[in-house]
Amino acid sequence: MNQVFIITAIILFVLAFLVGVKKQTWLLSGYNQSRVKDKDKLAKIVGSYSLIMGFVMLVGAFIDHPDTQILFPIMVIGYVIILGYVNTRMVE
DSSP: OOHHHHHHHHHHHHHHIIIIITOOGGGOTTOOTTTBSOHHHHHHHHHHHHHHHHHHHHHHHTOOOGGGGGHHHHHHHHHHHHHHHHHHHSBO
């Protein structure tokens, strides 16, 4: 059992709740909230991705395989793709 994955999953679940449910988009770094047209869509996209990655990290914590370390770069790449999408398609 990998404690780093469990801690990361808990952080992602909290982020998913605060952004996805409470719509606190000010927590997101790299997004220009004043220029985003649809903040509800932004909150839904980032909250959903955080929830999915939280579950992936939680499952990865219980898998004892050396290749599970690839989950962190996959998570970061996903956030960069979302950042690019939001900054190109959802801004004024």
